[in-house]
Amino acid sequence: MKTRTDAGSARQAGSAPVTIDLTAVIVAVTDAQPRVLTLGPSVGQLLECLPSGPLTRRHRTLEQGLRTWVEAQTGQSLGYVEQLYTFGDLGRQDPATGDSPRTLSIGYLALVREPRSGSADAATWHDWYRYFPWEDWRKGRPEVIDGFEPILSRWAEAGETAGERHTRRERIAVTFGHHGSNWNEDRVLDRYELAYEIGIVAESHRDDSGARLAPHAAGSGVALAGDHRRILATAIARLRGKTKYRPVVFELMPPAFTLLQLQQAVEALAGIRLHKPNFRRLVEQQGLVEETGAVTLGTGGRPARLVRFRREALLERPAPGLRVRAARKRQTTGVRGKA
Amino acid sequence: MKTRTDAGSARQAGSAPVTIDLTAVIVAVTDAQPRVLTLGPSVGQLLECLPSGPLTRRHRTLEQGLRTWVEAQTGQSLGYVEQLYTFGDLGRQDPATGDSPRTLSIGYLALVREPRSGSADAATWHDWYRYFPWEDWRKGRPEVIDGFEPILSRWAEAGETAGERHTRRERIAVTFGHHGSNWNEDRVLDRYELAYEIGIVAESHRDDSGARLAPHAAGSGVALAGDHRRILATAIARLRGKTKYRPVVFELMPPAFTLLQLQQAVEALAGIRLHKPNFRRLVEQQGLVEETGAVTLGTGGRPARLVRFRREALLERPAPGLRVRAARKRQTTGVRGKA
DNA sequence: TCAAAAGTGTTATCCTTACACCCATGT
């Protein structure tokens, strides 16, 4: 790709040595909880991190490099994989490293069916709301947000000009909604970035020495090494968004499942509760599933039909997905957690 | 980001030297046509290419590096910028380069308001359908697709097993639709990748020495250097998709515009025709525009109200955009081209 | 018998699509 070099004006500015880190957000849903695979912490490594490794000559494609590293580090082999974003800003680098060999991380989202519990190494599955407690609205508005609200307002009112204060208030309204209403579950990354900027989140303080407004709020979740929590936020946002127009949830489901299991998986990802009868109709009317003929036994109630994903849906609809919105009342299922 | 190095198992495999290329797809809409800014061709550079340059130490952020390069090469300063994808597979490198210092390109989408015609350098604006003639359905089904169809079927029927043939037929149906129906304007990248794989497109033959099924079909559009046509396809796909749930079109419009101009911009991007009365209602009902009070004169008919983008729409709707679908009949406007 | 989950019916409302039609200006 050097052939066009001459076309530019001042090209020979000396490209710095760069290392590429391939980083994976590996997601599964078990027992109606969204889980993500992390490594550590260990000696000499204070924080947990996502599986990741440098791109080498032996990797023909970026994705192949990612799969190789993940398998080596976690024993997990990946099915569905999708590139998320490339992070490479200076100044957000881990201070320990220094800036000398610049590192870019290319983040990936991977979906797997079963968290085969840590066969290899120190890989462990964690509920992803451990890192984003404010993102789980399934049991109602999370209390941690109460702690954020004064910090957010203080930041808004600390704007220099009237215009800036207005912009800040608007930004808060868009990302976090107005106290409880207008919550948009897709804006995971926007919320993390705002929290990072304001200093709600531990990483803000680690990354820069300058004083931030807020002193790392209580309930701001578990931090990860480097940019990894940002990458995780990107993954959750992408997955929540994509669910709505592409049948990605099924990558997380076993070959046969009940409609309730499917609903709980969607709820787990989106962090909201859904209306059961309407959810079922949505799924069936979109033609996303078909009968297997089998039924489950002993789920604590009437046996449920087992269904499977119906691939033909891809041909029939331009955007086959689950365009869901939170139920006003708790119209879903009774007890959650252990399914 | 080296702090977690120890957490992995066999990390020290020697990361190869890598060059990062920042590549921009710069889009504008003028005279109801979608345009993209390219460089060349020139001496020693047979093909056109997108503005791009290597990431250097001086670039604090990737985006800032991109802006700097684009401004140097084209004189164009960028407004809205969004990262698209990072391309880095070996084997798709330009053969001239060889593989030694591996190059990744990070593709960006930029939207600008006015193609201030090539003040600097050799930058020129081109209709983007020059590179993707099959993507413009505004005047009905493009004839070039007739030429593709036999090639696609031949490829499908050349599958080894019955299963593979079925998979291939399905893939064709999803990406290109069944002869004219089921066209999904968002699947620009899928179509390019299929065309590349089959050999419809010139790049397939340039990149690999192996014989392909088809000998670079007629009407397969103008090729670009390196991965650039793929990056352009990614940009168009992203833009077509994003229009539906985010008000990005307005980044391409002047401060005040008529509803017809807006419709023509959307049609230009999506490559389909829309139903005029319904489009207007959609826009107004979504609250995306507000009156300026002014009207246009002499547009060949009754003077039109000039409207502007209404920022408050962002606060009111979770996904403010123009969820459009092709009109069955030509219900739009009369003559196109010169607006 | 009751709790728990599965599953059906029905309605009001909104959004989408298509059709038909009128309005205001320039040539």
Add this chain to the structure above:
DNA sequence: ACATGGGTGTAAGGATAACACTTTTGA
């Protein structure tokens, strides 16, 4: 007068969201 684009009315059909209600199991 008529062409061109601007703009409104409205009705059919489909998708949603909320409501209430029945069915089938296990403890």
